[in-house]
Structures are given as C-alpha cells and as structure tokens.
Amino acid sequence: MASDQTRSAILAAAERLYADRGFGDVTLRDIVAEADVNLAAVNYHFGSKDELIAELFVTRSIATNRERLRELKAAEEQGGGRAPIEVILRALVGPTLRGCLGPENQRSTAARFMIRASIESVPPIRRIKNREIDHLRKFANAMRRALPERSDEEIYWGLHFALAMAHHTIRESERLTKLSDGRCDLDDVDAIIERVVSVAATALTAGKATGKAPARVAVR
Amino acid sequence: MASDQTRSAILAAAERLYADRGFGDVTLRDIVAEADVNLAAVNYHFGSKDELIAELFVTRSIATNRERLRELKAAEEQGGGRAPIEVILRALVGPTLRGCLGPENQRSTAARFMIRASIESVPPIRRIKNREIDHLRKFANAMRRALPERSDEEIYWGLHFALAMAHHTIRESERLTKLSDGRCDLDDVDAIIERVVSVAATALTAGKATGKAPARVAVR
DNA sequence: GTCTATAGAATGATAGAC
C-alpha cells in the first residue's frame, strides 16, 4: 500500500531532521518537503506533530528497554535468581549508553535523535518517560535481591544516581569534551559504562550497611 | 519611570507563568495579559521571546554562580589556598540544590522556574549554559589543588558526575518520589547535598591514585 | 525614550473534494 510508504517516509525524514536540527527548529513543512509527501499526510497518519515525535521516541525506547530487561534476566538466571549488583547496573545503563555514544553510533540518525530527545525533552517525550516507572521498578527489585541488607531508600538513591550519571553523560557529552579539553574520551563507551557502574556500585556498597545516609563529612 | 514598571511586570508575569505551565504552553499573549501590558512592550524591552527567557534565566544563574564562587573562595582561603575535596564539591552542588529543592523553596516562583529550565532546556537556556564552562573550570582547578595526585581525566569525571547527580535530582525529583514511594526524602536538601558530595568524593578518592579509570569488575 | 495599534509571515491543524 502507498500508505505504508508515505508513513515510513515521514518517520524517516522526521527522525533525520529532528536529529540534525532539534525539535524547535523543524516544522511540519520541513518534514513533508524532506519526505516529499503532502502536508496533510502527517496529521492523517499521526494526528499531530507531538504524536509523530512520540511515535519516533517510543520505537527507540522500546528497543532499549527490551535489551535492558534481556540483560537483567540473563544475569539473574545465571546467578540462580540473584545477580551481582555491578551486572544489574550494567544492564540498566549499558544499553542506553551504547545506543547514544560511541564513534559509529554517534553518527547514526537513531543515536543523534535519542541524544536530542534527552537534551530537549519536549512534552510528548516527557509523557513517555513518565510511564517508565514500572520498568525501573524491576531493576530496583533486582538490586534489592543483590543487596538484601541495604534499605529501600539506599537502593532507590543508587538507582537514581546511576541513571543520573548515564543520562547526564549523554546530555552533556559535548560540554565534558570541551571542559576536559578532550582528556575525557567520550568515544570509549565500554570504559564509560564501567566508570558509571563502578561509582554507582561503590555508592551502594560502601560504608556500613545501616540503611542510613552516608556519614556527613565534618569539614565545613 | 513607567519603563521599569512595565519591564518588571513582564518579568514577574513571565517567570510565574513559565514556572507554572512550562515554556511550550505559555505564549507572549498570555504573559502580556497577566502583566496587563501591551504585546509590543515585550519586543521593545527584550527584543524577542527567547531573549526574555534568557534574561530570566541569567538573573537566577548569576546569583547561583556567585554563591558557588563565594563558598569556594571562602573554603580555599580558610585552608590556605587548598580546600578539602568535600567542601569544594559542596560549594559546587550546594547552591544549585538549595535553590531548587526544599519544602519552602519548592513553592517559590524562582525555584519552580529554575526546575522548569532544568527540565525543558529550550534553546535560549541552552545557549547560556554553554557559556558556563569557564565557571566550571575554576572548580576543576580547585579540585586539582585538593587532589594533586589525581589525573585531570579523573578530576573532570568527578566534577561531571557531581553535576550529574545534582541536576538529575532536580530534574527527576518527582519521578524519584514516585519510584521510591516517598522513601527518598526530597525535602531534606542538606541530606541530599551530603549524599551527592559523599558519592562524588568517594568516586574521586577511592582506589589507587594511578590516574587511571577504576578497575573493571570481572563479573559478566 | 516609552508605549500602542496594527500588519505581516509562518505554523499546526482541519474540512472537504477526489
């Protein structure tokens, strides 16, 4: 059907333009010109500009989340229902970081689109991210099984900080390169993943397992 | 002068509306209606919608950065040109977190505006953040003085991760509250600051001071 | 210098013909 062709052409053109120029600077007219379809076709196939953006984002998100859960499940099965905390954290941040950073990926349209989505965070994308909580809860549960002596509060802060480092590295990779004058290698994705995993794991396991916040430093 | 009155009314109305409803949903017409001024007054005083947003953001940013530097300078003077790493990190993330989180601050217009700016990151705000590098470099230098045995690469990653945890906590405070079912207390700002400082300091000081990345965990 | 009234260009959305 010509329908599918038009639909796909719109999706491909939109992803490319959004990746290159961001959501704010790309109009529906830019997209239909790039895809060589009629203006009204966008609203016919997607309903609105926001729903087009949402469709692009969910497609990529689902792929990442599927890979995350695949790695988590494999690790827990191998460990008889309990995986080391580092492996769980690696399953959490690895797929996201591999999907956005790296010398080849950086140039792929999909990767640049996801970086853009991470930076600009327009309403349709925020709405989808807000539905991610159930997905994250599975990782919190796995982390609880890995560190049964840790309080829930500590588990959630560890999960939160792991995501913080991963997403902020994606969002601010350019700034970090500039700030460090190239000393921080943003192309070595595996090293970045291990760095994030290592810091998050240390935060979760260091100190006494009292379930309380880390002791405050006396200096002031 | 009536000038200042109009200008101030626009700024106040804009900050309030942006804080409440975000940048995407508030039009210049909404702002001038709220401020009870003419539409063209916005362009007269600020040039464009983007410059109005930029002015609101720089005002708040300058205040935060000034406080950051004040704390950093005080700490280094007290330590004879060298401050403990925890105090430097506290000067880096403390003012930002105190300005956005906390039970009273959360309801202040300025705080809600800065949270909004952190979440939505529209072009005029991104442009200003990109000029922050020189400011951050001062903290990198102080960190180098505190940890002379650490490589530059480690210093920059530590700085980067500290900012990651602080900003992500501001951006995703609502999600963390939901995810943790209220177990993570987002109102206790001091505890959050110490938590971020503690994790970042541990990441910077743990392990051998070889200047290399932390050893990779063997499990896979 | 400060502000008002108004026009212009561009955008997302839609109704209705084919």
Added chain:
DNA sequence: GTCTATCATTCTATAGAC
C-alpha cells in the same frame, strides 16, 4: 488514502502617538 485550500494562532516588525 491523498491532496488543495483555508483557518486560527503564534511570534515578529514597524509606524506613529505620547
């Protein structure tokens, strides 16, 4: 399923009043 024509709304720009 596709397209033309058109709508309402948006930001921006300017001419001229005070």
